[in-house]
Amino acid sequence: MALIDHTTEAPASIIRLHERDDVVIARVPLPKGTEVLPGIVLTGAVPAAHKIAVRDLRTGDMIRRYGQIIGRATQPIAPGDHVHVHNLSIGDLEGAGHEQDYAIGSEVTPVERISPTATFMGIQRTDGRVATRNYIGILTSVNCSATVAHAIADHFRRDVHPEAMAPYPHVDGVVALTHGVGCAVAADGEALQMLQRTLAGYARHANFAAVLVIGLGCETNQIDALIESQGLKPGPKLHPFTIQQIGGTTKAIAEGIRHIKQLLGEANQVERTPCSAEHLRVALQCGGSDGYSGITANPALGVAVDRLIAHGGSAVLAETPEVYGAEHLLTRRAVSPAVAHKLIERIHWWEEFCRVRGASLDNNPSAGNKVGGLTTILEKSLGAVAKAGTTPLVEVLEYAEPMRERGLAFMDSPGFDPVSVTGQVASGCNLIAFTTGRGSAFGCAPVPSMKLSTNTALWRHQSDDMDINCGVLTDGDVNLEQLGEQIFQRFLTLASGERSQSERHGYGQQEFVPWQIGVIT
Missing domain, CATH: 2.30.130.110 (Archaeosine Trna-guanine Transglycosylase; Chain: A, domain 4)
Incomplete structure (x- = not known):
């Protein structure tokens, strides 16, 4: 449709x-x-x-x-x-199930594969996965170890200590991804399971050559339990330890620095080689949306997504509150009733989640969205789903659940961009395409994030944050197919190592925000 x-x-x-x-x-x-x-x-x-x-x-x-x-x-x-x-x-339309005709599977059309498949210059890991970046990561089990993690990463900052990384030009950096939870939640509850799933997704992400996992020692999110429950394997490239075990903050920082120094030489021994576009998994996002989002950047991104999937690649749509009222456009493209019903189930979960808390899904759009011309969540959602193109919906994922299929997937998440992208990266995405009409500033280590401006006025005003101007569509300079092809080609160049604007500004470490769904006691 x-x-x-x-x-x-x-x-x-x-x-x-x-x-x-x-x-x-x-x-x-x-x-x-x-x-x-x-x-x-x-x-x-x-x-x-x-x-x-x-x-x-x-x-x-x-x-x-x-x-x-x-x-x-x-x-x-x-x-x-x-x-x-x-x-x-929105009036009485909220909570009425929209009374939409879900018409499950009625608009599924076979994907016509393009041959030969497009390629990019990727980094092939020994297990067959392909990376778009080459970082060493520092993850934390709990907020209590965040200071240690950042102190270790700061030792390797190129802008502060250029001599530390000068011998390792093929390592994109050492990043600390910390968060504010990990304790005071049920040890067997959904909140901790979701956090562990998220951390594991990052720990095994192809864009990390190696990862340290640092805890305090007495937190609910015990590292041993995290490793066992998620099937992780400790070793030189997954090095876990706690501050209490090592003997305090100073010794923990020294241990982290020592271990990373040992890892850098091997991490630097990578070479980019031609890789099929089937290895690309693009996280689809929009933030700071406006009335142009559903007219320019989102549908143009949708054209690029269709091209990517025709080349064998994958894309992940997310932000469940921002498909609310438009989910019937996705169920029509579901490859099976099971896929469609899982999406509908997540919509109903959000309706109930808001109802019992006295909230409304129409609280989204934000104030900035409304200044930009969007009025109701139904309007915003109808524009947002355009990012997903027209290809079949092959799977629906829980938050941070690993992708299993190639093609278009949907991942359940809030509409808050950092939380949503964190889950998409944990699911395996190695590129981010982010449309904005108001001027979002966002990045997400260890994955490059491409910004698509919905209008030319924003492009001119905030050009050092934007990668592509989709306002050219309403300016009449290009058509939708041409713009979609331009975006697809940028997928390939970014995946090949070209830095996005957000990477040039150093965005990424503060935007790691796992979904905090549980009760803190």
């Missing part, structure tokens, strides 16, 4: 997405009195990327964008009126 018809004609001042829509989108800021369509004159000024009514709407009427319902009118709306938070709401 195509959400956007990019061939639909409309005057230069607006974007018309679907013939069934009750609204059009302002392409640029428009003053009061602008005639946007024959006989439709703006009753007030409308910011860029915001919605304009094109027909009379009564209180309670459904309002459509992308040909899909995004909410109800909360008051009478006339043609030419600005449609936003003052007259549009």
Whole structure:
């Protein structure tokens, strides 16, 4: 089910997405009195990327964008009126199961594989996996060991101690990924299991040549239990120890530095070689979204995802609250009823999770999303799913659950970007494609993160954080297929070692945020 018809004609001042829509989108800021369509004159000024009514709407009427319902009118709306938070709401649609026709599997189409497969210059590990970066990682079992972990990593910072890493040009860095939990949770509960699954996903990630795991010693998240439950194997490349075992902070820092010095020589002995694009697993994200997200960057990324999967690669959509109200577009592409029902089950879990806490899924969009033109979570979700292209949905994952299939997967997670990306990387993603309309600043060691600007104004204003300008689509400079191909080609160059903007700025260590789902006692 195509959400956007990019061939639909409309005057230069607006974007018309679907013939069934009750609204059009302002392409640029428009003053009061602008005639946007024959006989439709703006009753007030409308910011860029915001919605304009094109027909009379009564209180309670459904309002459509992308040909899909995004909410109800909360008051009478006339043609030419600005449609936003003052007259549009999700209303009684939340919690009603959306009454959507899930039509499970009705739009599954076979993937036409492209041959020869595209290649990138990757790092082949001895176990057959392929890395896009080559880091040494320091993980912590509990927040109490975070200071030690960062002190060890700081010893190898190129900007502070360039001499420490100068002999090892093929090692991208030593990074400490710390968190704020690991104790005061049930030892046999879901929260600890989720944290351990996340840590294990990073410990075995192909982009780490080796990993230290550091604990305090008395925490609930015991390292021995973590290693046993997750099937990890201690050794030179997975070195666990605790501060209490070693004899205190100073000795623990010295032990970490000593061990990494022993590892660096071997970690540096890598060479990039041509590797099939089937080894790429791209985490799909949007943050700081705006009214352009579902028109430019997200659908263009979706085209790139379709290309990647046709070359044998994989992509992971996430952020369950940001597919809420659009999940029926994914169930139609599910390869089996089991896959579809697992997604529906996660939607229902989030409805109940919010209900018992007196929260609303419509709390997302954020304040910045609303300034950018998004009004309800249904509207935001309909634009967000465009990142996933059109290929079949092959599996639905729990948070940080390892990927098993090639193709398009969905991973359950919150809509908060650092938490969601942390889970996707733990699942095995080795690239991140992140669309933004408001100007997100984000990175995620040990995986390169590519930023896609939804509009040209953002590209010009915050260009040193952006990698690709998708605003060229509404500027008329390229078409959707051309832009999707450009994004796909950037997948290959980033995977080959070209640094993204967020990597140049040093983002990544602070953005490791495992989902904290449990009760802290």
